[in-house]
């Protein structure tokens with residue numbers, strides 16, 4: 220192996236790609252070559268380094284200096300000053316608290332107290348397109364050891380005892396799910412990794428796939444062994460071009476080394492993985508809809524039961540598991556149940572990845588033990604509200620999550636506590652909204668999402684979502700009455716009871732919080748007034764046109 | 771250019787041969803339908819009715835099934851589209867980062883509505899649910915490229931790269 224005096228990590232995660240990290244990396248590579256330093260300095264394109272908003276991010280090791288908002292000029296300066304002369308460029312250094320790096324130097328106190336990287340341990344530190352990097356981090360070792368020493372039942376039991384719950388939104392105990400499929404007899408079973416991530420505000424699965432793809436493949440193989448499945452699929456939404464490319468490369472490299480395919484580690488166990496691409500549909504993320512889509516049909520949800528764990532793809536027992544969930548399997552088997560349970564709270568073990576979006580200073584993703592209070596995330600790691608404004612509302616878990624007010628900021632983020640405030644952990648999205656926004660306007664945006672994404676097969680959801688949007692739009696144009704609103708809430712309750720899948724059942728979740736926590740602001744709109752000064756008669760130009768098209 | 775005279779929208783035997791070739795590679799594999807439609811759409815950026823019929827035959831499924839699938843997914847289009855697809859996200863995380871103002875400015879700049887195609891056939895604008903890039907909102911996706919932390923000026927500059 221070559222010895223380099225410095226390593227330069229350039230973030231290649233999708234958020235950074237949008238900010239031009241590729242040109243930055245090319246410029247650094249060009250300059251390093253020009254100065255004939257390529258044998259001394261190693262440049263690595265990594266997955267997301269966490270501080271997305273401040274991208275492109277560049278990190279120089281061994282000192283662990285993090286640079287943010289690196290443009291071409293800054294890249295030149297970093298090469299000339301830091302790499303050639305050994306003088307870090309203070310002015311360009313990252314000052315926030317989001318990144319996974321800074322492990323050798325300037326470890327801020329906050330960072331240690333709050334962030335805990337388990338699922339993301341390798342993300343940003345390895346080259347996702349090189350399997351050797353993963354193997355150097357003990358990759359595929361757990362698979363080998365498990366195949367050698369553990370029975371499938373032992374794997375299922377370990378996952379059960381770890382208390383791992385699904386990270387895709389529903390929070391169902393993963394061990395229980397694996398157990399059901401393991402117990403069902405069939406000539407073929409499947410593992411389907413759900414990478415259809417489409418929940419607004421959520422981008423964790425993308426970051427895992429693009430930063431540490433082999434952890435997903437190894438986790439899937441372990442699930443396969445646990446339940447007796449030999450075939451796995453990763454269903455990735457069509458818009459995630461980079462995730463698809465990274466997973467594809469990872470599968471090819473794993474096959475080449477015999478880590479996927481037949482007779483893995485001479486154990487007699489076969490497991491291979493294929494990619495299925497989505498084509499743009501939020502509802503396809505629902506597990507039964509996902510299976511329909513994989514079979515080449517419209518991605519519409521089907522009645523449960525039967526659940527996929529007993530009758531899924533082609534009617535065979537199928538484990539549908541979220542990307543983040545499956546990325547927990549290797550760490551659990553590696554470090555053991557006790558260690559895993561020591562993270563988080565008694566009822567919600569482990570860590571959770573949260574993706575921060577909206578009006579916070581540091582937008583990006585973090586991994587923390589379960590049970591951290593929301594306030595600590597927003598004001599600690601998130602750096603508080605941006606633009607000198609103040610906090611108004613936070614929505615946890617995606618569009619189907621509850622809308623929390625200032626008074627609920629001390630809620631610990633875990634499955635149970637969020638339920639008590641009418642929310643759920645969902646996908647781990649945290650949307651922060653500042654006081655310049657109007658709650659009615661934000662509600663319109665959420666309801667527009669539901670109306671836009673309804674697959675249309677059941678009436679309560681298809682018609683109901685449009686009606687709800689219509690009512691709130693009327694409210695924002697000051698033409699709604701109290702009766703309209705009452706009817707809308709009643710309708711949302713009916714939808715909750717009668718819709719086939721959680722998409723149609725969910726609008727009541729944000730609405731209830733909004734009606735309760737922001738009652739006076741809603742009331743004002745009934746009196747032709749928008750306290751935030753956002754709504755006025757005949758607003759919603761864009762949204763209006765869109766609704767016609769989709770309606 | 772008028773849509774009807776634009777060569778990209780014209781259907782000839784050569785094109786249909788290409789479609790048939792794609793369908794043949796997946797012959798009898800109904801489960802590959804979405805993938806086949808992706809591939810066929812890559813030829814002309816949309817799915818003409820005649821192409822759908824060829825696909826139906828190739829995979830041995832009904833035309834109505836193919837049509838149903840083609841019209842279900844938002845990335846697939848049975849209507850002619852521009853040379854580049856601009857995907858915009860207006861979900862709440864983007865919304866509170868002033869995405870709507872940006873979208874409105876862009877629509878005005880391009881003189882189209884959502885779902886429409888520019889007169890020169892350069893762009894079609896479509897909405898999508900969250901693009902998973904909320905940390906750098908507002909964002910747009912043009913074909914397979916993504917752009918974030920946009921404002922009016924940076925977005926308009928990006929648009930000039932496409933023709």
Ligand SMILES: Cc1cc2nc3c(=O)[nH]c(=O)nc-3n(C[C@H](O)[C@H](O)[C@H](O)COP(=O)(O)O)c2cc1C
Nearest residue numbers: 385386387413415416504505506540541544721722
């Ligand atoms: C409308 C809707 C969309 C969903 N989207 C996703 C998604 O994008 N990714 C995901 O993992 N789960 C999604 N789910 C949840 C899945 O149905 C399923 O519970 C999950 O994939 C199971 O994996 P887990 O137990 O690891 O969470 C969605 C559910 C609904 C109702």
Ligand code: SF4
Nearest residue numbers: 674675677680720723
């Ligand atoms: S609830 Fe809505 S999204 Fe779900 S199946 Fe019914 S119509 Fe489709």
Ligand code: FES
Nearest residue numbers: 859864900901904
């Ligand atoms: S909400 Fe727009 S990219 Fe996520």
